[in-house]
Amino acid sequence: MPSAAETISPSRASQQVATSDPGALRSHPHDEIVVPSRPVIERLPVNVVEPVDVCVSSSGQIFVADRRQQAVFRIDPDGEVHLALAGIEQLKRVSCDRAGRIYVLAGQAGDQRLLEITQAGYVATFGSYGFEVVGVQLQDPDGVILAARDGRIYQQLRGGEPELLANVAEPIRDICAATSGATVVLTESGKCQLVARGNLVRQLATVPxxxxxxxxxxxxQLAALVAPLDSRPMIVESVTSSEGNSQDTTKPFAQLPQGTAAVAFDRLGNLCLANPELRAVTRVTNHFEVPCPHCSKLIPMRFSTEPPQPAAQSSGSF
Known part of the structure; x- marks a missing residue:
């Protein structure tokens, strides 16, 4: 049995779960496999100078916005790197929707643009804004929610103009979609507020x-990237669901390298980090899918350094 300090390859780990029991071919479980191993940490093969944001598409492509190089890079699942967008000054955010379109926020306060990159590589301006946009929430199929730093929240449909959706009482730092698709904003004081048209605001959680x-x-779960001046950045997780009742407590989720500016998760839950101080994009992988040795169905597998739980004692008699 490997120690927790040993990193095991996914293929080797999947071989460890094979069984010689003929009965398993007829009826066998597909429970998550937990392997005692550290995560695989790798620096992705993209030459970045000032990566300020990162996102992961549903197909596993990683997009990185590099402010200094005025470019957005695409890293395919096989590791091949492509230039998705070039020559864009003041890059701020990059996001991707379920249809594979990429949205890039660029510009200075009072003169910002939201650019759209299609799967075919065409670039179009989705909108231009005379206010400072700090975050964008994508709405399927053809709309966005824009968070302005001054507390205003706008909705914009493709081909239309931004319409005021709601106001919050303090400056906004970021915006995201809850699991239901509802809009949640992060305020300057750390309040995570669910907003809707007509200034309907409900507090979900409080983060640092x-x-x-x-x-x-x-x-x-709702989570936030915390970057205190006197310690390393970290991800904190709210103790309440993004749809649940408000609770003002959080717990640490992961401590990050100094200088981490943005994070993103792939569909399995693996973490990507953009770090302008290290001039690096890093991936931390501890979630995999491996084929069942009997029926080839994909089974979730997770690397963990936590000690295994003792097996439950059977109460049956023989």
Missing amino acids: AASDRLFVLPSG
Whole structure:
């Protein structure tokens, strides 16, 4: 049995679960496999100078916005790197929707643009804004929610103009979609507020005031990227669901390298980090899918350094 300090390859780990029991071919479980191993940490093969944001598409492509190089890079699942967009000054955010379109927020306060990149590589301007946009929430199929720093929240449909959706009482730092698709904003004081048209506001959670990015974990929990001045950045997780009742407590989810500016998760729950201080984009992989040795169905597998739970004692008699 490998120790927790040993990193095991997914293919080797999947071989460990094979069984010689002929009965398993007829009836066998597909429970998650937990392997005692550290996560695989790798620096992705993209030459970045000032990566300020990162997102992961549903197909596993990673997009990185590099402010200094005025470019957006695409990293395919096989590791091949492509230039998705070039020559764009003041890059701020990059997002991707379920249809494979990429949205890039660029410009200075009072003169910003939201650009759209189609799967075919065409670039169009989705909107231009005379206010400072701090975050964008994508809405399927053809709309966005824009969070202005001054507390105003706008909705914009393709081909239309921004329409005021709601106001919150303090400056906004970020915006994200709850698991239901509802809009959640992060305020300057750390309040995570669910907003709707007509200034309907409900507080979901409170995170540290040093938080500047808001997102939803693969588990459905609200989380924030906290970057305090006197310690390393970290991800904190709200103890309440993004749809649940408000609770003002959080717990640590992951501590990050100094200088981490943005994070994103793939569909399995693996973490990508953009770090302008290290000039690097890093991926931390501890979730996999491996084929069942009997029927080839994909089974979730997770690397964990936590000690295994003792097996439950059977109460049956023989």
